[in-house]
Amino acid sequence: MTHIDEAPRPAAAAPPRGREKKLPGKDRATVITMVTVPLLLVVLLVWVPAVLSFVLSFGKWNGFGDLDTIEWVGVQNYEDIFTIYPAFWPAVQHNLIWLAFLFVFPTILGMLLAVVLDREMKGSRLYQTAFYMPVVLSLALIGFIWQLFYSRDQGLINQVFNTQVDWYGDPDINLWAVLVATAWRHTGYIMLIYLAGLKGVDASLREAAAVDGANEVKTFFHVIFPVMRPINMVVIVIVVIESLRAFDLVWVINKGRNGLEVIGALVAQNVVGEATRYGFGSALAVIMMVISSVFITIYLRTVFREERSR
């Protein structure tokens, strides 16, 4: 193992700390541009809409006319969502099921596939392509493809097995049917990310483990997996994001109704199309934002703790 960059440098080469603060004019301009441009974009594209959604969530507005036509109703939208909106609690539950399912099945399967493919067996590139193929497709298209399998009267599954299962219409089944379709894509996605991570692991670590007499499984769990901590974090974040933004597939199928309620679809139902309950939809969006910020906070805390402990 050679860590050239960590080799002790001659003390004279290190610039005195005080001088670091004063950059030459040109460099300073560069730094300022590089900070302000993305900052402005983030503020404009993320924070302004977020704050506006928050403000709107206290109003009742159908989007007609100017802003002064907004009727301010306080927390009524939130109250309605929690008490009389039948779709809300099922949606929260479905998002959670989505999250758990993605973690337990396709994510672990994707990792497993990555580990297997990493061993560079014969035809691994072929498999890699095959597994990755669905990721290229949009989720809307995937919904369409799976419709051909799932249709109750004309679908492939019911035709082949001579059954009459209402895959997309039965609210007890359709969520799972959709999750299988999602998994088809998610597995390939995780596989590719993990594979990239595995390729980056220093080969000498494996050699060292092998010399120490560890078998493959032990090597993976005791050496490789801990080393891949950053990638593991990325995978966790991706799974959380994917389950929170669960939307496209259910929207294609039945616009997120009848057993397929997810928060994202409820937001869309209320603000997209002719039904324009902007206030109500914004309140749902704010709730979604709060939920996702819980995960973001946990993630950031973990990352910062790690940085500090270094």
Add this chain to the structure above:
Amino acid sequence: MSRTTSSAIPRSTVATMAATRRSVLRGIGLSGLAVGGASMLAACGGDDAGPSTGSGATVKFGINEAEGVGPAYDRLAAMAEAYTKETDTKVSLNAVDHNTFQESINTYLQGTPDDVFTWFAGFRMAQFAENGLITDLSDQWPIDGLNDSFKQAATAPDGKQYFVPVQYYPWAVFYRKSVFEKNGWAPPETNDDFMALMEDMQGKGVTPFAFGDKDGWPAMGTFDILNMRLNGFDFHMSLMAGDEAWDGDEVKQVFETWRTLLPYHQADPLGRTWQEAATAMGKGECGMYLLGTFVVDALGENGEDLDFFTFPELDSSIGSDALDAPIDGFCVASAGQNQEAGKAMAKWLGSAAAADAANSNADAPFIAANEGASTSTYSDLQKKSAEVVGAAANIAQFMDRDTNADFANTVMIPSIQAFLKDPDDIDGVTASIQEQAASIFG
């Protein structure tokens, strides 16, 4: 959303694929930017050169049918062409997929809309009129050949006309003539006939009613007709306007009756599109189907073997002379650049000449609102549709056109689906509808 033309591809897939300016706007709307966006967009407009009307002028014509989806587009395109030929006004056609058009209508009208655009009669039109998004066309009325009931349908609550009707289609009970003939069935005259017919169908292994409600809106037609038969047209309309209680005995009775009819319907409607249900009726697996005349589109034939009857009477004091017959037509956008040309064109679009141009250039003709229009291209089915609608005492537009779109889409669709999932919890469903209606109608 009472009608969809894309049959092979799911509606939203088409919408997703058509990345138009509007879908981008819709995306912005989702992220909350629409707040400022809508008013910002209203400020920027094109500056057209040339005269505003007559020869050499340009009218922008927004239509809710994408190119190549079938006769609906062909008819509108033919109308645009005929108008150019007749008046030398250039028509710039803006063709947008049906669902995309409808989903972005709000942003569209508040942004830079086309001068004339395809739209619907009923609450949807009235709502735009109240908010000043469409132009008063009362100076264009009366229009030759459009009778008073159409003028009524074009009138907003303020008493002025904002709409020009072009076509309509009734909702009724459709069946295959050959299937009825083979089994010796006849359209029922009374409710007893009706029940006997359904029993006989079941005895012969045929499901009486085809039924699909995956898209959410088709089942609204069943609610409408039952409500009109059981509680009358006036009650139906004031219920739609939010003036009656949804948890009252009247509405409960509608659901109760519906529950007794459900065993005669195809099972598992929530996983089936209306096209799939229509196919089941087409194949003779189901005897009848309550839908609009657009049922023909899903059968892939011209409908010669298809006939229909209006839903029979359930209460003799109310009768059976009301039905759903949505009217399609045109409005002029207030934010359109060329108001005069838009108005002139809208008026022409309601004429018999416009209807004839449309019908002679498409495979399937529509039923023209204008009574002067030629019916030579009509099939028997269309002639009968025109007759039945002409004879109806009261015409409703369809639930999602007669009531607040917010309420229809976000409350009624899931509520009717909840009822179809669990038909025994009528009290629960109606109570939930009432709570939400109270919150939305305020």
